[in-house]
Amino acid sequence: MVTPNREPSLSPVDGLGRALDHGMTSTGVFCLNLRIPGPTPCPDEVLTASARQMINHRGPEFAQILRRVTDGLNWVFGSSNDVLSFTTSGTGGLEVAIVNTINAGDKILAVSIGSFGDRLRSIAKTYGAEVDSYALEWGEAADPDEIGRRLDADPSIKAVCVTHNETSTGVTNPVEAIAAEVRKRDRLMIVDAVSSMSSIPCPVERWGLDVVVSGSQKGWMAPPGLAFVAFSERAWAANAACTTPRFYFDAAKTRDSLAKLQNPWTPAVSIYYAMDRAFEMMRAEGLESVFTRHEAIASYTRARVKGMGLKLVPVDERFASNTVTAVWWPEGVDAKALSKRAREEFGVVLGGGQGKLEGKIFRVGHMGWVSQRDVSDALDVVERVLGDAKAAG
């Protein structure tokens, strides 16, 4: 059972946003109610594990850890090929996906429903891909039929790039249905699952996904530092024909080193310690239970927010995310001042809006090591600062 050890949020913090009586981790670090959608809070056990002394990253002890962590990744991704890990953030993982499968001049269909979809499209463009852009209004989810139509209209499209869970708008794309359209036409399916994998079901083989990316600081209960990338057999075939320049992020090199239970370069050893411990906790809880916990907390969050009279950013609630809830601030409030008060007086750190949503929405992250109490505490504070602002006129 995952039960973060924090005091109620409606307790005081000092002016720097340091909690006066919030929970303290075993390593003595103050623990605010960090509700941004990554990095997310880590359990004490994971933080303690990550503080272990260094070992030889080419020695037998690290080999065992890398094997266990890779087994854990394969389990969560639903992959029979070993999932690769890279020392980088999620964006680095997206770059791995592109530079190892897409050649300059290749045509891709870039599906974007928010800022992370835009980012994946930008990476592909940076490396010379020719991009057909299917961009939706922020708050909407992509339509699998429209993707099918676009693929039929242009047989030269080699790959479809899509965000599974769009963290900027709190919308989860119907990736299983999109993948079915892509598979029917035998194109490559590249998926940003950075903020979904491990929290929302995304079985890569069952759904027929080809390149799938995640990152340690989102739903994995670990600090930032590792990105995970799964490659299907089709993706490896594309990789063999891919001549895009790459060195550090060479997937084949990483796969060949993994066969010797090493990384080509010095990896973030401490984050492997953390992931190793986090997998023990996930296995104890069970993957299905992890998914249902996220589902339950997310539906609680949405009900509570709507009960406060606030509006969700997702246009169709069926596509609302189970890892992050995006909410419109009411018209006329000073969003920045309210977030500041939540953080400084109550120790609740909300996510803001990105890009064109800056100052218009707030986001409540609920992925990884999270309980309903974390969210209810945070929303108590949102209710309080909104109520006070309203009373003040």
Ligand SMILES: *Cc1c(COP(=O)(O)O)cnc(C)c1O
């Ligand atoms: C967080 C995130 C990323 C990667 O961000 P980094 O800051 O590079 O780790 C990419 N895509 C999505 C959907 C994300 O939520």
